[in-house]
Amino acid sequence: MDHLLILLIASAVIAFAFWPRCRKQCAAATKPHPSFWKTLLTTHSLNQENDMIDINPGTTLARLSITYKVLFTGFLLVIGVGLMMAGMQIMLTHGKADGKPGVSINDIVYSYYGNRSGSKLESMLNGSMKAMAPDEERFALIQWARDEAPAKDWPTKIEPIMKQYCVSCHNAEATIPDFTKLANVQKVAEVDQGASIGTLTRVSHIHLFGISFIFLFVGWIFGMSEYKLKWKLILISTPFAFLIIDVMSWWLTKYIPVFAWFTMIGGFGYSLASTVMIFTALMQMWLPREMWWPKWEQDETK
Ligand code: HEC
Numbered sequence: 001m002d003h004l005l006i007l008l009i010a011s012a013v014i015a016f017a018f019w020p021r022c023r024k025q026c027a028a029a030t031k032p033h034p035s036f037w038k039t040l041l042t043t044h045s046l047n048q049e050n051d052m053i054d055i056n057p058g059t060t061l062a063r064l065s066i067t068y069k070v071l072f073t074g075f076l077l078v079i080g081v082g083l084m085m086a087g088m089q090i091m092l093t094h095g096k097a098d099g100k101p102g103v104s105i106n107d108i109v110y111s112y113y114g115n116r117s118g119s120k121l122e123s124m125l126n127g128s129m130k131a132m133a134p135d136e137e138r139f140a141l142i143q144w145a146r147d148e149a150p151a152k153d154w155p156t157k158i159e160p161i162m163k164q165y166c167v168s169c170h171n172a173e174a175t176i177p178d179f180t181k182l183a184n185v186q187k188v189a190e191v192d193q194g195a196s197i198g199t200l201t202r203v204s205h206i207h208l209f210g211i212s213f214i215f216l217f218v219g220w221i222f223g224m225s226e227y228k229l230k231w232k233l234i235l236i237s238t239p240f241a242f243l244i245i246d247v248m249s250w251w252l253t254k255y256i257p258v259f260a261w262f263t264m265i266g267g268f269g270y271s272l273a274s275t276v277m278i279f280t281a282l283m284q285m286w287l288p289r290e291m292w293w294p295k296w297e298q299d300e301t302k
Contacts, residue, residue, distance in 0.1 A: 060224055061281055079218060
């Protein structure tokens with residue numbers, strides 16, 4: 001919580017340092033300052049009024065030939081299902097990190113920073129593996145992990161517990177760690193340092209390369225919709241910004257747990273932006289104009 005407070009104060013200071021200065025100078029210069037949007041839109045678009053709906057004649061989604069409507073719809077539907085699957089996968093992997101269902105800040109912290117207060121073996125035995133063995137055996141395992149998992153106890157104390165309660169699932173055939181071998185049990189008995197640099201680099205580059213292509217095509221299709229130019233630009237650019245925030249936050253969380261909040265915000269931000277883009281595109285391709293939401297004024301859409 002302390003960290004969060006520091007973070008908030010730091011953001012406030014940065015916002016204060018950059019924002020009001022221009023306003024003050026411009027007010028002094030009597031001339032009204034053209035808004036950021038107005039400047040951007042009048043220099044980069046044919047639209048002279050920043051409130052106009054952005055329409056590229058001939059290439060709007062509604063006027064697209066059926067061939068491309070079907071092509072784009074197929075793509076958008078598969079991407080939509082893919083996003084939901086990604087969400088489910090997050091629930092199933094990160095969601096369980098703290099042993100409680102649902103994704104919480106602790107899950108993200110445990111996944112990247114690790115649970116420095118104990119080993120993975122311990123946190124799992126207090127979490128989703130709690131029901132697997134009676135308390136007495138669980139405590140024996142936790143005690144062994146806290147004693148830095150000495151090999152001498154393996155044949156007498158630990159292996160029998162593993163054989164009786166754990167190896168029915170944790171064996172060589174399974175995709176989960178094989179607990180018939182001491183080395184594998186010792187690995188989960190080490191204090192959990194979170195994601196390794198190796199894992200983070202691998203996941204980061206796959207994520208950045210892969211997902212940016214999804215956003216490129218979703219944004220490309222959405223770019224042909226009839227939408228207020230300002231909002232169109234915001235919707236098209238936010239997923240990329242949030243993607244960077246998301247990936248950066250994993251690295252920061254590895255060292256400073258409070259950045260887990262950025263992972264949450266990043267993921268939420270780009271899911272929301274892509275959902276809006278996908279729904280808008282599908283709506284404008286297939287529904288009559290009267291049913292569109294938000295409703296555009298008739299004269300604006302001409
Ligand atoms: C009914 C099958 C089953 C039994 C029995 C079982 N586990 Fe698991 N265990 C799993 C599954 C499935 C996972 C992976 C999914 C998850 O993380 O919840 C897992 C994951 C783990 C992990 C995390 C491994 C990692 O590196 O991510 C640990 C530690 C663990 N189990 C310990 C134990 C211990 C100790 C016992 C015996 C007391 C045990 N489990 C018994 C099914 C089982």
